[in-house]
Amino acid sequence: MKKWILAAALCCNVxxxxxxxxxxxxxxxxxxxDSISRIFLNKAKAFPSGTQAEPVALAEGQxxxxxxxxxxxxxxxxxxxxxxxxxxxxxxxxxxxxxGSDAEVVSAVAGNPGAIGYVDxxxxxxxxxxxxxx
Amino acid sequence: MKTKLAILSVAGLxxxxxxxxxQINGFANLIAGMTLDDDESVYxxxxxxxxxxxxxFGLQVRGEVSDxxxxxxxxxxxxxxxxxxxxxxxxxxxxxxxxxxxSAGRLRMPLFKYSASxxxxxxxxxxxxxxxxxxxxxxxxxxxxxxxxxxxxDWEYGAQFTVGRVEADTTISGTPAALxxxxxxxxxxxxxxxxxxxxxxxxxxxxxxxxxxFDTFVGGLAQYGAFIPTASTAAEGFSVNEDTGTFFEVxxxxxxxxxxxxxxxxxxxxxxxxxxxxxxxxxxxxxxxxKFTPHITYEVEEADNGDQLGLIAALPATIATGDAVVDxxxxxxxxxxxxxxxxxxxxxxxxxxVSAVTVGLRYDVEPGFAxxxxxxxxxxxxxxxxxxxxLKVGVNYTF
Numbered sequence: 001m002k003k004w005i006l007a008a009a010l011c012c013n014v015x016x017x018x019x020x021x022x023x024x025x026x027x028x029x030x031x032x033x034d035s036i037s038r039i040f041l042n043k044a045k046a047f048p049s050g051t052q053a054e055p056v057a058l059a060e061g062q063x064x065x066x067x068x069x070x071x072x073x074x075x076x077x078x079x080x081x082x083x084x085x086x087x088x089x090x091x092x093x094x095x096x097x098x099x100g101s102d103a104e105v106v107s108a109v110a111g112n113p114g115a116i117g118y119v120d121x122x123x124x125x126x127x128x129x130x131x132x133x134x
Numbered sequence: 135m136k137t138k139l140a141i142l143s144v145a146g147l148x149x150x151x152x153x154x155x156x157q158i159n160g161f162a163n164l165i166a167g168m169t170l171d172d173d174e175s176v177y178x179x180x181x182x183x184x185x186x187x188x189x190x191f192g193l194q195v196r197g198e199v200s201d202x203x204x205x206x207x208x209x210x211x212x213x214x215x216x217x218x219x220x221x222x223x224x225x226x227x228x229x230x231x232x233x234x235x236x237s238a239g240r241l242r243m244p245l246f247k248y249s250a251s252x253x254x255x256x257x258x259x260x261x262x263x264x265x266x267x268x269x270x271x272x273x274x275x276x277x278x279x280x281x282x283x284x285x286x287x288d289w290e291y292g293a294q295f296t297v298g299r300v301e302a303d304t305t306i307s308g309t310p311a312a313l314x315x316x317x318x319x320x321x322x323x324x325x326x327x328x329x330x331x332x333x334x335x336x337x338x339x340x341x342x343x344x345x346x347x348f349d350t351f352v353g354g355l356a357q358y359g360a361f362i363p364t365a366s367t368a369a370e371g372f373s374v375n376e377d378t379g380t381f382f383e384v385x386x387x388x389x390x391x392x393x394x395x396x397x398x399x400x401x402x403x404x405x406x407x408x409x410x411x412x413x414x415x416x417x418x419x420x421x422x423x424x425k426f427t428p429h430i431t432y433e434v435e436e437a438d439n440g441d442q443l444g445l446i447a448a449l450p451a452t453i454a455t456g457d458a459v460v461d462x463x464x465x466x467x468x469x470x471x472x473x474x475x476x477x478x479x480x481x482x483x484x485x486x487x488v489s490a491v492t493v494g495l496r497y498d499v500e501p502g503f504a505x506x507x508x509x510x511x512x513x514x515x516x517x518x519x520x521x522x523x524x525l526k527v528g529v530n531y532t533f
Contacts, residue, residue, distance in 0.1 A: 034288075043283070043290055045232040060501075078425075079391075081501035085532045086257045088159050089194060090250035091206045091227055091237065092281070 018121035019067045022106065022128040024113045027051065031116075031131045037073050039116060041083070042093035047116075055096035056108050056117035064102065064120045071134040072118075155198035163190045163255040165262065165528030174522035176512045177265055178214065188262050188526070189213035190253050194223075202229045210253065222274055235281040243275040244294050244322050247333055247385040247398050255530035259429045259496050261508045262526075264416040266435035266490065267400050271313055272302035291325040296337075304343055306374070306408065307480050311345035315379065322383075329391075334384040341379035341404045348408075351480070354473050358464060361455050364448040368477060371445045372408045379404040395419040410437040410484035427496040437486035446481045449474060487515040504530045 021036055023029070029047040031039075038044035039053045047053050058065045060077065069075050075083065087093040099105050102123035109115040110127035121133055165188040167179045174180070178187035192210040199205060208223035225239030242249055251257040252273060262268075277298015284291060297319050304313035320337035352373045359366030385398035399415040413436050420429030451474055452465045466472025471479070494508035507527045514520035 038285065043285060077501045078498045081532070082257050085159075085161070085254050085502070086251040088157075089161065089192075089208075089254050089532075090242065091196065091204070091225070092235075092250075094157055094196075 017063055017067070018133045019064045019071065019118050020121040020124045020130045021068075021072070021116065021118045021132045021134070022109050022124060023116050023131050024109060025127070025129045026113050027116075027129065027131075029131070033072055033132070033134070036116070036132060040073060040096060042087060047114075052114050053116055054112060054114045056105055056115055057096040057098040058102065058105055058118060059098045059100050062100075062102065062120075064118055067134070068118045157196045158193065159196075160193045160533050161191070161254050161256065162531040163188065163253070163261075163528060164531075165189050165255075165526055167524055167526035170523040170525060176510075176520070176522035176524050177269075179524055179526075186213035188528075190255075191217065192222075192253055199226075203227070204229075233282055233284050236278065237281070238278045240274055240276050241279055242273060243296055243300070243318075243320065243337075244279075245270070245273065245320075245335060245337070245381065246383060246400070247387070247396075249273060254532055255506075255528070256502065256504055256532045259418075259420050259427050259506075260431065260492065260494060261506045261528045261530075264398075264418070264431055264433040264490070264492070266414040266433035266488065267398055267416055269435075271304040272300050272315075275300050275318060277318065289325055289327045291323070293324075294320070294322045296320040296322075300339070306343055306345055306348045307483055309345050309347055311343045311348065314342045315339040316342070316376070320381075329389050331387045331389070332385065335382070337381040339379055340376045341374060341407065341409075342376055343374040343407075343409075351473070351476060354463070355477060358473065361453060361460065361464075362450060364445075368445040368449055371406055371441070372477070372480070374404065374407040374409060377404050377407040379407075379409075391422060393419070393421045408442060408480060408484060410439040410442060410486070412437045412486070425498045427498070429494050429496070431492040431494075432489070433492070434489045435486060436488075437484060439481055439484035442481035442484050446478050449477065485516060488520075489513050489515065502532050506530065 027047065029049050035044065035048070040055050045053060069077065069080055073080065084095045099108060102119040105117040105119045106123055106125060106128055109117045124130055164185065166183055166185050167187065168183045169175060169179055169181050172181045190210060190212050192208055194206065194208045196204055196206045203226065205226050206223060207221055209219050210222045211217040211219040223240055223242065225237045225241045227235050227237040229235055244250060246268060248258055248263050252263065255261060275296060275298040277296060279294060279296040282293045300315040300318060302313045304311050316339060318337060318339035320335060322333060322335035324333035325331065352369050355365055355372065356369035359369065380403050382401045383398065385396065387396040388394060395418070397415065397417040402412040414434065416431055416433035418429060418431040420427050453461055455461055464472050464474055466475050490510050490512045492508050492510040494506060497505045499505060510524040512522045512524060
């Protein structure tokens with residue numbers, strides 16, 4: 001049984017890179033897909049603990065970006081653009097700042113107690129805490 | 135001059151890179167259209183290819199004064215105004231808490247489902263939203279809007295409360311007139327759950343509209359109150375002078391991504407005025423095949439001039455006071471319409487019964503950039519001569 005699980009995990013790691021959603025190590029909140037999605041779509045402004053959330057996105061073209069947009073936000077790139085254009089031009093919100101690489105997101109999240117970001121699972125290190133993987 | 139000033143002030147903002155948080159966004163809808171028959175015209179298009187009626191370019195600048203306070207200005211140039219740039223929005227927003235924003239200044243009134251992103255063609259499937267519902271004379275208000283947003287379980291919901299005043303250009307019986315809405319109060323609610331969304335709005339305000347021709351006509355009609363008691367009533371019933379206007383809207387939407395359907399209904403009433411009770415609605419549906427979104431829409435607009443015709447029915451078509459000038463002014467003479475005929479004509483004109491079918495295709499070139507084409511078959515059930523077929527092609531861009 002154990003072997004079988006291991007095999008499954010191996011297979012999936014090879015097939016698709018997982019996206020890790022990361023926060024500052026001091027952030028003790030547990031977050032599910034819906035609450036992560038709300039933070040990244042400007043619907044929730046704070047973590048369950050009350051700390052203001054500052055989402056950090058990854059630039060388009062990065063592997064984890066499409067994974068995250070599709071799996072967590074349930075939106076294609078075109079849908080996401082349309083979604084943000086509505087909010088931007090009504091003054092309701094601005095899309096999260098997009099950083100150019102996994103490493104930049106990791107260091108931005110490591111340096112900001114309110115930050116939340118997503119990166120390729122392989123890019124995670126001890127300076128951040130993983131709240132969920134997809 | 136206005137344009138120059140606007141450009142200067144935008145340039146001023148652009149030239150200030152030291153200011154921390156300035157966001158600049160823009161949009162462009164370049165839309166060309168023509169009717170398919172020589173003698174047809176609809177929605178300001180005729181058989182000559184034109185970019186003017188619906189093309190819009192805009193630039194939005196937003197500066198964060200502090201964590202809580204931001205200032206937003208939107209500079210918009212419309213083809214129908216010869217692209218003279220105008221500050222259509224200029225407001226400040228204060229974030230009261232995670233759920234409540236307060237905005238003050240000149241801002242968009244949330245009258246319709248697509249009001250907020252009306253100028254962002256990229257945000258909807260049509261080239262322009264259905265005219266039956268969206269073809270009104272104003273979309274912005276000078277005032278204060280409170281936005282509330284929250285979620286509960288799988289539901290996301292929000293409410294808006296808007297107060298203020300509106301000044302806009304309108305027409306009375308086809309002649310340009312100044313429209314003024316005072317003491318406007320509007321409340322709207324919206325709720326979304328996954329693929330389902332619904333919203334509604336109720337608004338009221340004191341409505342006034344006037345132009346010199348219409349004032350002269352109403353004044354003339356009122357003077358006949360001395361001879362015909364019902365003429366005073368008719369004059370009052372025709373004038374648009376601080377009359378209570380009410381507006382109701384409701385919209386529902388189902389969007390399963392692969393396909394979507396939506397409908398919106400509006401009802402406008404301005405009691406005791408020449409403006410007839412108006413009802414309009416549309417239903418729309420479409421499918422998404424990768425980058426292609428074919429869609430179809432049916433829209434209807436009806437105005438019921440029963441109140442106005444009732445006022446006319448209470449008037450005598452001819453009078454005989456013995457004073458030749460007084461009688462002739464009312465009764466008319468060969469080749470000249472008298473006040474009675476003019477009033478009857480204006481009342482009759484307020485009737486409206488039009489519908490349209492639009493079939494269109496959207497092609498998403500890349501995020502932020504879409505190509506579209508729509509064909510609209512417009513039908514005037516009161517006068518077939520106004521029927522028209524309109525072809526539009528266009529580009530929506532946003533950054």
